[in-house]
Amino acid sequence: MSIELHKISKTFGKFPAVKQADLVVQTGELVALLGPSGSGKTTILRIIAGLEFPEAGAVSFEGVDVTGISAYKRRAGFVFQSYALFNHLTIFENIAFGLRVLPRAKRPPQNEISNKVESLLDAVQLSGLGKRLPVQLSGGQRQRVAFARALAIEPRVLLLDEPFGALDAKVRKELRRWLRAFHEKTHLTTLFVTHDQDEAFEVADRVVIIDRGTVQQAGTPDEVRNQPANAFVRDFLDLS
Amino acid sequence: MGRKAEGAGIAMAGPISMVTRHQAGRRATAESPPVKVVLIGVVLLFFGLFLAMPLVVVFHEAFKRGAAVFVSSFTDRYTMDAIRLTLIVAAIAVPLNTIFGLAAAWAITRFHFRGKTMLTSLIDLPLWVSPVIGGLIYVLLFGRQGWFGPWLQANDIRIIFAVPGIVLATTFVTFPYVARGLIPLMQAQGSAEEEAAATLGANGWQIFLRVTIPKIKWGLLYGIILCNARAMGEFGAVSVVSGHIRGKTNTMPLHIEILYNEYQFSAAFAVSSLLAILALVTLVLKSIAEWHATRQLEAGARAGEPQS
Amino acid sequence: MSRRKHVLPGFGLTMGYTWIYLGIIVLLPFAGLVLKTGTMGWEDFWKAVSSPQVVASYKVSFGISFLAALTNGVFGFLAAWVLVRYDFPGRKLLDAITDLPFALPTAVAGIALTALYAPNEWIGQFFSPYGIKISFTLIGVYIALTFIGLPFVVRTLQPVMADLSVEVEEASATLGAGRWQTFWRVIFPSLLPSLLTGVTLAYGRAVGEFGSVVFISGNLPFKTEITPLMIISKLESYDYNGAAAIGFVMLAASFVIVLASNALQGWDARRRGQA
Numbered sequence A: 001m002s003i004e005l006h007k008i009s010k011t012f013g014k015f016p017a018v019k020q021a022d023l024v025v026q027t028g029e030l031v032a033l034l035g036p037s038g039s040g041k042t043t044i045l046r047i048i049a050g051l052e053f054p055e056a057g058a059v060s061f062e063g064v065d066v067t068g069i070s071a072y073k074r075r076a077g078f079v080f081q082s083y084a085l086f087n088h089l090t091i092f093e094n095i096a097f098g099l100r101v102l103p104r105a106k107r108p109p110q111n112e113i114s115n116k117v118e119s120l121l122d123a124v125q126l127s128g129l130g131k132r133l134p135v136q137l138s139g140g141q142r143q144r145v146a147f148a149r150a151l152a153i154e155p156r157v158l159l160l161d162e163p164f165g166a167l168d169a170k171v172r173k174e175l176r177r178w179l180r181a182f183h184e185k186t187h188l189t190t191l192f193v194t195h196d197q198d199e200a201f202e203v204a205d206r207v208v209i210i211d212r213g214t215v216q217q218a219g220t221p222d223e224v225r226n227q228p229a230n231a232f233v234r235d236f237l238d239l240s
Numbered sequence B: 001m002g003r004k005a006e007g008a009g010i011a012m013a014g015p016i017s018m019v020t021r022h023q024a025g026r027r028a029t030a031e032s033p034p035v036k037v038v039l040i041g042v043v044l045l046f047f048g049l050f051l052a053m054p055l056v057v058v059f060h061e062a063f064k065r066g067a068a069v070f071v072s073s074f075t076d077r078y079t080m081d082a083i084r085l086t087l088i089v090a091a092i093a094v095p096l097n098t099i100f101g102l103a104a105a106w107a108i109t110r111f112h113f114r115g116k117t118m119l120t121s122l123i124d125l126p127l128w129v130s131p132v133i134g135g136l137i138y139v140l141l142f143g144r145q146g147w148f149g150p151w152l153q154a155n156d157i158r159i160i161f162a163v164p165g166i167v168l169a170t171t172f173v174t175f176p177y178v179a180r181g182l183i184p185l186m187q188a189q190g191s192a193e194e195e196a197a198a199t200l201g202a203n204g205w206q207i208f209l210r211v212t213i214p215k216i217k218w219g220l221l222y223g224i225i226l227c228n229a230r231a232m233g234e235f236g237a238v239s240v241v242s243g244h245i246r247g248k249t250n251t252m253p254l255h256i257e258i259l260y261n262e263y264q265f266s267a268a269f270a271v272s273s274l275l276a277i278l279a280l281v282t283l284v285l286k287s288i289a290e291w292h293a294t295r296q297l298e299a300g301a302r303a304g305e306p307q308s
Numbered sequence C: 001m002s003r004r005k006h007v008l009p010g011f012g013l014t015m016g017y018t019w020i021y022l023g024i025i026v027l028l029p030f031a032g033l034v035l036k037t038g039t040m041g042w043e044d045f046w047k048a049v050s051s052p053q054v055v056a057s058y059k060v061s062f063g064i065s066f067l068a069a070l071t072n073g074v075f076g077f078l079a080a081w082v083l084v085r086y087d088f089p090g091r092k093l094l095d096a097i098t099d100l101p102f103a104l105p106t107a108v109a110g111i112a113l114t115a116l117y118a119p120n121e122w123i124g125q126f127f128s129p130y131g132i133k134i135s136f137t138l139i140g141v142y143i144a145l146t147f148i149g150l151p152f153v154v155r156t157l158q159p160v161m162a163d164l165s166v167e168v169e170e171a172s173a174t175l176g177a178g179r180w181q182t183f184w185r186v187i188f189p190s191l192l193p194s195l196l197t198g199v200t201l202a203y204g205r206a207v208g209e210f211g212s213v214v215f216i217s218g219n220l221p222f223k224t225e226i227t228p229l230m231i232i233s234k235l236e237s238y239d240y241n242g243a244a245a246i247g248f249v250m251l252a253a254s255f256v257i258v259l260a261s262n263a264l265q266g267w268d269a270r271r272r273g274q275a
Helices: A041-049 A091-100 A110-123 A139-151 A169-186 A197-203 A221-226 A231-236 B033-063 B067-072 B077-110 B116-128 B131-142 B149-154 B163-174 B176-189 B192-199 B204-233 B236-242 B252-261 B265-302 C011-038 C042-050 C052-085 C091-097 C106-117 C124-130 C138-163 C166-174 C179-208 C211-217 C227-236 C240-271
Strands: A003-012 A015-025 A030-034 A056-061 A076-079 A157-161 A190-194 A206-211 A214-219
Touching: A003 A041, A015 A041, A015 A056, A015 A214, A030 A041, A030 A197, A041 A076, A041 A157, A041 A190, A076 A139, A076 C166, A091 A110, A091 A139, A110 A139, A139 A169, A139 C166, A169 A197, A190 A197, A197 A221, A206 A221, A206 A231, A214 A221, A214 A231, B033 B067, B033 B265, B033 C052, B033 C091, B033 C106, B033 C138, B067 B265, B077 B116, B077 B163, B077 B176, B077 B204, B077 B252, B077 B265, B077 C011, B116 B163, B116 B176, B116 C011, B116 C179, B116 C240, B131 B163, B131 B236, B131 C011, B131 C179, B131 C227, B131 C240, B163 B204, B163 B236, B163 C011, B176 B204, B192 B204, B204 B252, B204 B265, B204 C106, B236 B252, B236 C227, B252 B265, B252 C106, B252 C211, B265 C091, B265 C106, C011 C240, C042 C052, C042 C240, C052 C091, C052 C138, C052 C179, C052 C227, C106 C138, C106 C211, C138 C179, C138 C211, C166 C179, C179 C240, C227 C240
Parallel strands: A030 A190, A030 A206, A076 A157, A157 A190
Antiparallel strands: A003 A015, A003 A056, A206 A214
């Protein structure tokens, strides 16, 4: 499932967060949206998820326009920087949430839900912790629950907002490796936002560099490093 | 510490009247406009019916027979006596409770000691018990058959059915308000500034007057306003201890009751309208004081106090 | 000078003053009440608190207060929601007027409500053609107790609602939950403890309420008398023992309600703040 953004613009009050941004994520790609704080990268991600609505431009998944479709119908898995887990539910119920809220006709029976949740817990290496509450887990563990929860709905695309931002260096490195490996296995179209260029270059197939709401350059890590498109890219990546 | 939101609106709940994140137009997580309109409508209807109408009734009934009748309600000698007594009682009870509130808030928020929860619970006590109990306890102590009754009679001291009893009962019912207005505020502000003053050599009173009072002045005002409104309006507790002697031990609320029971409706509502105006003024001053206090708190937070 | 335990001065003075003040105004009088009850003898105590008229008043004070508190739970929740999450003309006014039952003297509220619901007046006139009386009935008591309890629920819920994480709601939406599902499965469970706390506070207040109720209730024996009124009638007939006994019962009830409320607040704090 590919993602296409066509001339997206979004203004908050008087502040233009995104200006005529174009972006394409091919099916199965893992793309990093890289830029400094305030560059509009999170806004772009949220627009793709349906959490913000642009004033102009279009978002489509595999060529089908989804701009007018609200978040709860888009099936775009989203992982928040702050995890946003449901604190009153167990880990199991957090992951099962997307399945439980399906319309009656599509909702799977309890044993199917159980199996799915258990296999996701395995995939994120948290088996056996299903009965715990989010408060009882560490930051890295909570982040993995957030992943599993988003994956449970079999999303068409996966969107990550600075997923490793709030974690310490060692955990960040482990999760990065885990994300890359996971992507190799599943080839789920994934777009993640980060301000950390090491992270972007290490994990992503392609990097899209954003500044002040516009796309500065898009290409593979090598392309971008060897042929920076403009002065901003050169400065931001610290090339000379 | 969940005490912040306890007890009807006198704790500093923060800038609730300012726009919250939820209102800032995040459409993905908002109800559809028709739903919003219905909910707002239901709430407005409920508030209009239950809250606004009684207020409207007071003023309407007070002026129903014309302004002349309204004014004549106050030329009655007993009415003037009742007003005077109410003012006197408030003038005694409020300052006493203010000093208590300051002392208690200082003790609770600036020191660590065991039994703090018990002390805070004790301060909340009048909010929990029926006001009638607030009067009962003093009758049991000082009434004719009370513990001190015989001794008081022997020395010709009258507390129950006299002004001192009214002052006591009113003081009891209203003593939490200043303390409760100050405690969350002073807790949130922290004692860093006072400690700094101490290291600079200031003594207790200087710290209190020069550092603490300016910081808490809006919270203090807020507590005093509320304490005063409750003191002037107290009915249940005073009803028990007063003896309802016209001209002597009748406060405004008690006098309103007498007028009403005598079918002097216009007069009853006329006097009520004074207290209703007081209530409205209290609400306005409360909003202003709350606004100032939260602004002060935020400014203090911004001014570089370390974020823990 | 011995080494002080406390950094700031004034501990002795403020603690001393506080405890002396509390002692005179609160502890001593309440000790008097408890002592009175204690020295009464079980039979006298039981006779006073279980007489049919008094028991009828329990039903009114405790029962109708419960209904009123539930009503406040529903409408208070709605009001807090609307005040925190929506912006509309008059919102600030609505917010300010929420405290009216708290600021308005109970006697004024009492006569205003009575006038409002009397058979030929204002609202009462709409009901009297159908034979429905509001003044001098339990309905009137219910309305008065609903009036005075409203601020408690609203003010307890407002800070909690304002603190709710928007992202958690967004997460729920991205997972496919519609608005009602998000409310029911995610938002409401996190608000439930505060709601219960507010309802408990409203209940505690309603149980002890006097001034707002005695006018509209008509004080019909065995029908609309409230328990605080029973205390007053005992005092008026110089039955100090009887008054103290009933007062003790009310005090015990208040104590239980306070404990419940504190427990709920503790549950709430654990559920929310520490996550």
